[in-house]
Structure formats: structure tokens, C-alpha cells
Amino acid sequence: MTTSTAGKPTTVEPVFSVEGLWKVFGPKAERIPGDPELGALNAAELRARTGCTAAVRDVSFEVGKGEVFVVMGLSGSGKSTLVRCLTRLIEPTAGTLAIDGEDVRAMDRTRLRELRRHRASMVFQHFGLLPHRSVLDNVAYGLEIQGVGKGERRKKAQEVVAKVGLEGMEQRRPGQLSGGQQQRVGLARALAVDPEVLLFDEPFSALDPLIRRDMQEEVIRLHREEGRTMVFITHDLNEALRLGDRIALMRDGRIVQLGTPEEIVGSPADDYVREFVRDVPREQVMTVRTAMRPAGVDEAGQGPALVPEATVSEAIEAVARSGFPARVMDDGRCVGVVDHERLLGVVAGTQSTAAAETGSKEVV
Numbered sequence: 001m002t003t004s005t006a007g008k009p010t011t012v013e014p015v016f017s018v019e020g021l022w023k024v025f026g027p028k029a030e031r032i033p034g035d036p037e038l039g040a041l042n043a044a045e046l047r048a049r050t051g052c053t054a055a056v057r058d059v060s061f062e063v064g065k066g067e068v069f070v071v072m073g074l075s076g077s078g079k080s081t082l083v084r085c086l087t088r089l090i091e092p093t094a095g096t097l098a099i100d101g102e103d104v105r106a107m108d109r110t111r112l113r114e115l116r117r118h119r120a121s122m123v124f125q126h127f128g129l130l131p132h133r134s135v136l137d138n139v140a141y142g143l144e145i146q147g148v149g150k151g152e153r154r155k156k157a158q159e160v161v162a163k164v165g166l167e168g169m170e171q172r173r174p175g176q177l178s179g180g181q182q183q184r185v186g187l188a189r190a191l192a193v194d195p196e197v198l199l200f201d202e203p204f205s206a207l208d209p210l211i212r213r214d215m216q217e218e219v220i221r222l223h224r225e226e227g228r229t230m231v232f233i234t235h236d237l238n239e240a241l242r243l244g245d246r247i248a249l250m251r252d253g254r255i256v257q258l259g260t261p262e263e264i265v266g267s268p269a270d271d272y273v274r275e276f277v278r279d280v281p282r283e284q285v286m287t288v289r290t291a292m293r294p295a296g297v298d299e300a301g302q303g304p305a306l307v308p309e310a311t312v313s314e315a316i317e318a319v320a321r322s323g324f325p326a327r328v329m330d331d332g333r334c335v336g337v338v339d340h341e342r343l344l345g346v347v348a349g350t351q352s353t354a355a356a357e358t359g360s361k362e363v364v
């Protein structure tokens, strides 16, 4: 798979490969994906004509190994249905779906159970904790289901409890914990089985803003330390921008844009996305790699040096401090320059981005 994270094309093995996926709820749902006329109707028309809801419509994407892939959209856009289809907690109506090249739709019950218990663990919004069990036993629960012996699962649970910052609380019951701590238990339980992929279904939306931010930091830290693949559902744009390597923005069951935060904010695919990202402080998301222009002959040797991943906001500070345009340095080479005009253009939203200019944006 080729992505353009931070503008740099990289080739990554896909964990999930999804092609032409549909989930339709309602009577005779199977006829809808194959019928272009019905498939083209909007949600209200489709419901009126057929009594069906197309929660996921002809969606295709890949999740790369080690990637944080965010599925974002307003309530009812199909996020939960899509992510539940990945492990067939909800049965897809049509399309192909593979994990590490293995056909998920062809899996029998045993293989599916294996997939959900070992390979793709889900962290839910409502924690799903067992109220009469201690923190440690809740964390060990997934291992217990796997048939891991008591000594080993306690040892592993203890390790993961420490990893998510709950040391000293092992013997408490979930009811004796705050919302944020309960969510950490949920996270620890998912981590304990050492899955290849963590699936998060709006895990932090019930938490108050400060604790939510704490948990986001926790996810970023865990990802940095372990590089585990994550699929993260949220309806919160700021959360998506903070966490996502790439974001799939959904509307009415379709992915309207799939790209890096910078691509989504810098080159919205249509008016819907543009409206969605309108209030985002662009300078905090856009990097100098996309804002720069070629260096003039006498510019390559002076001015502050920035890495290509530096944000426009950092560049503004550097340029203001030095009074010179900043040089964008990659491997010791000046690859471009950002001056006042370019930087202000990004802030004002009038600066087209490299993503738009080179067409590297990935739109589905």
C-alpha cells in the first residue's frame, strides 16, 4: 500500500484490506449493492423505496501495519457499523474484506473467534467491564477466555496494568474508579491479549475534556512505544487530527475523503469536508513541507533551518524571531523556503498545498 503520510510516500503492508464493502440493514438487503439505481439513492429515498438503511456503502480502503487509522464522521454516518464489519461483529452485505491477506468473510466460527480474541481487540465506549471483578481480573479476562493459566495471566495482567498507569489499583472494583481509570482498564484488557490491531469505538467520548486529553496522550504514547496498528472511531475532529496518521471521513455510509490530517485540512475533497474543517487552526496541522516554495539562489544559505515536518505555526515563530525566511532542510539539503507570504497564505486559507498541486491526495 502507498500512503503519503506527511507528504512522504511509504510502502506499508496492509493489515486490513477492504474493497467495495456494503452493509445494508432491512428487508432483502442483498439486492441493494448490486443495483446501481437503488445504490445511488440518498438515505431517505432508499428508506422510503425499500425500507432499508445503507449504513456502509461501497467503501474501500487499506489500514497499513503500524498505522493509526481514524474513522470520523457525524452521528449516523456509519462509523461503528464499518468498524464492526471488520471482525464481522456485524455481517457485511457485500464486498471483500481481508486481514493480513486472509479472507475474513470466508472464516468459519472458530477462525472468527480466534480473530476477535487474538488478532483484533476492541475497546468500547462503555468499557464493558465486569463489575464484581477486580481491576486485575478484568484485565486478565481476555486471557482467561483464551485458556491461559492463572499464574501467567496474572503476571501479564500486572504488566499491562502498569503500562496504562493503574499500578496500586489492582484490587479495586470498576465502581471504585473514575471514568478515565475505567477506560484505562478497558484499554489494558484489550492490550493484555497482545492483539495485532486495537479497534477503538469512540472510547473517550463519555470522558470530560481534560481526562479525554490524558487518554489521547496515553494512546499516542502506547503507539509510539509499541507501534501497534490502531483503528479509532471518533466524531470529534480534533481527536481525529491529533491521533490519526490517516483519517477516513464518512458521510451517509460513504468515505468522502481519505487522507492525512494535513491533506484533509489543506485540500478538502468537497464542500462538505471544507465545511467540516473550516474552524481548524490550519497552521497547527499544515507542515512546511506543503507550505514551502523553491529556494532562490541566494536563499539556501541563510535563515533558520526547519525539518519538513515542522508545523506552519513553528515556522511562523522561527521567521518572526529571525526576520528571515526559514529554510526547509531534508538530509542536510535545503529543499525549499517558507517566507511571510507563504505562511500567511496558509493561515488565511489562500495558500494551495503541495498535496493539491501534485495530486498526491488520496480520495476515495
Ligand SMILES: Nc1ncnc2c1ncn2[C@@H]1O[C@H](COP(=O)(O)OP(=O)(O)OP(=O)(O)O)[C@@H](O)[C@H]1O
Pocket (backbone or CB within 6 Å): 025, 026, 053, 054, 055, 073, 074, 075, 076, 077, 078, 079, 080, 081, 082, 235
Ligand atoms: N441494527 C440496525 N438496524 C437498522 N439500522 C441500523 C442498525 N445499526 C445501525 N443502523 C443505522 O445505520 C446508520 C449508521 O449507524 P452507525 O451506528 O454505524 O453510525 P455511527 O456513525 O457509528 O453513529 P454514532 O456516532 O451515533 O455511533 C444509522 O442510520 C443507523 O440508524
